[in-house]
Amino acid sequence: MIEDNLVKTTLRQRIMPAGLRVSPAFAAAFGVLLVTVIALFTAPYIGMADNGDFFRNIYSNGLYFNLPDYDSKYFGYFVKHFGIYQYYNENGATLDSSQSLFIKLSMGLNKLVFSSTVFDIRFQAAIYTVLYVAAIYLLIEAVTCKMSRKQGMIIAVIAILVFGDTGYTAYFNSFYSESVVMIMMIFVFASWLLLYRKRYNDYALLGLFVLSSIILTTSKQQNAPVGMIIAVLGISLVWIRRDRLFRSLTLVSMALLMLAGIATYLNISKEFVNINQYHAMTRGVLKESSNPETTLKSFGIDEQYAILKGSIYYEQYGTVDVNSPMLEKDFYSRYGFGSILKYYATNPDQLGSILNVAARSAFSIKPAAMGNYEESEGKAFRAQSHFFTAYSLLKQKLAPKTFGFILLWMALVIGLYMPSCVKAVKARNMRAFQRMVLILASMGVGLSGIFVSIIGAGDADISKHEFLFTLCFDLVTFMLAADVIGRRVSAGRHPAARKAGQYPEVQKGVSA
Known part of the structure; x- marks a missing residue:
């Protein structure tokens, strides 16, 4: 018996070297990657039908609709192939958006390995998927930092269910800007949370935070207030370190972010x-x-x-x-x-009425108006995929459809985190204070999605316009769930002591 156990142990050590263990962040990222690859890159391919908005982004970037019956597919069917202009493109930019960077990059990859005349949208989806998986990795690393392995793995499973949902990832196979919004918002959230955790290098995280925020703000004109909100609350990052270089870079970065928000607003056609x-x-x-x-x-x-x-x-x-x-x-x-x-x-009564209209669509990740399948699959017009959509379906069905619930959710979250915030203020610890600032910023960004939608466009296409709110709701709620599992909602910035069984801590940040 002893010899058998010795053989098994030796074999296990050869297969998996001592100390090499799959982290919750890796497990979550790999799980999301696996689900996304199956959904978007294996038949039947899942994407999103055009609701008439695609022309805004494709013509000025050198693409065009090359199917003679394309108009008949609006709203109903996902189309994965588009034509690439070969000569002069007379179409100017309908709108300026950071999304063009990703379209151009995917076109370059498409021409390199596939075709110079036909664009396959799955090249774009591949780029988005790589970025998305990286963002998920950083997010889970931030929320599971210094937790026990068991707690971390529970959170990783929840992350796969929430962020692997094809209600989110189906956007990658489309020209809607929601793909860029989702990826960059997660990078912003994760980098800010990692700064709070004092994990990795502060300068690198600040760079990721600012770059992601600028791309997020300029991805669509509706996001103009986003840059302003993040810039105002992000000023608090100035005091997490004492060195003058970091403080100067932070001030300059917030100023650039504010200007990006203003420029995005002024540039609306x-x-x-x-x-x-x-x-x-x-x-x-x-x-x-x-x-x-x-x-x-x-x-x-x-x-x-x-x-x-x-x-x-x-x-x-x-x-x-x-x-x-x-x-x-x-x-x-x-x-x-x-x-x-x-x-x-x-007219507060009318405001309350329109806010409740907005709330009814505020928890829908995937708009019901657009189909997900190619016409060749033989599905009904506007048919939607239900592959790995348990979370989005459950959320849409169970979430109360009133603005009062949104206010109650905000009050509950802020109330639960308030004790740790008070401790940070009393201790004059601005790094520990960042968790509350992040929560307030995320809520502000989410609410901006609602208010800009109803004041700027009424209830027209409202479920897609409120995408930023539903994403921020998920990010904040997910962090709260992770902190409840890790028993550190009201605790200080980090547990006082590490318990046996925790995966090793890696402190790569420069000391404050």
Whole structure:
């Protein structure tokens, strides 16, 4: 018996050298990678159908729709092949977005190994997948730092269920900017949390934090407030170290991030201003108004425009020409973001009503309007995949659909973390204070997604517009669950002592 055990031990040591153990971060990253590869890169391929937005990103980047019947696939079917312009491309940029960097990179890879005339969107999905897996690794490393191996592995399993959900990863096989938003937001969250944990090099983490924040802010025009929110709260990072170089770099970085937010807002094209402004009134203010004529009078708009209540900009046979000079003079020029915000502030009942409309879609990861399969799979028009979607389906079904629940969730999370925040303030420990700052920043970024959506575009395409909220909700809730499992919600920054069975601590950060 003793000899048998000795042989087994020796064999195990040969297969797995002493000290080499799979960390929770590696397990979670590998699990998400495995699920994503199966979903996106093996038949039947899962992606997302075009809702009419793809043209904004592909034409200016040298791609075009090369299927003669492409229009018939809108909303219904995922398309994975697109044409690559061979000669002169007369299309200018419809909008400026950091997403173009990833489209250009995937096109270069496509031309290198596949074709110079046909673009396969799975090359883009491959790049996103690599970045996503790296972000997940850092996130799990941050939340499981100094936990026992058992606790870490439980969290890793939860991470696979949440972040491996194809409601999230199906975006990789599309030209929606949500892919960039998701990856960069996780990098921002993970790098900030790692700075709080004092894990790895502070300068490297600051660089990752700033770069990810800028790409996130400039990925879509709706995210302009994101850079401003992160820049304001990120100022607190200045005091986590005493050396002048780090403080100077942090100040400059926050200034750049603030400028990125302002530039993104100022760079919104007139076309999209009109589209969103139209929906903000017809699908927002008027839609929730019991007396649209009186509402229009408060904006100085002719009461006859009440007929536009509930209409959308893209209607083929609309009541009015949405691009007419008459509408520009008598309708669009009479209101804007500020006046609508003021209207909601002076009409709290209507604000509460539109916020509840937003809350009903705030927990939907994947919009129900777009299909996930190629037409060749023989699925019904707009058919959606249910492969590895347990979390997104459960979340959408169980989450209360009221804005009151969102406020209650915020109060609960802040309340649970408040004791540790108070300890950090009393100890004047700005690094330990960063966990609360991160929570507030994430909530602020998530709420900006809701308020910008309803004030800027009403309930038009709201489930996709609120993607940033549902992602921030998941990140904060996931961190809370991890801290509950690790029993450190109200504790100090790190456990006082390491217990037997914990995986080794690696401190690579430069001391403060």
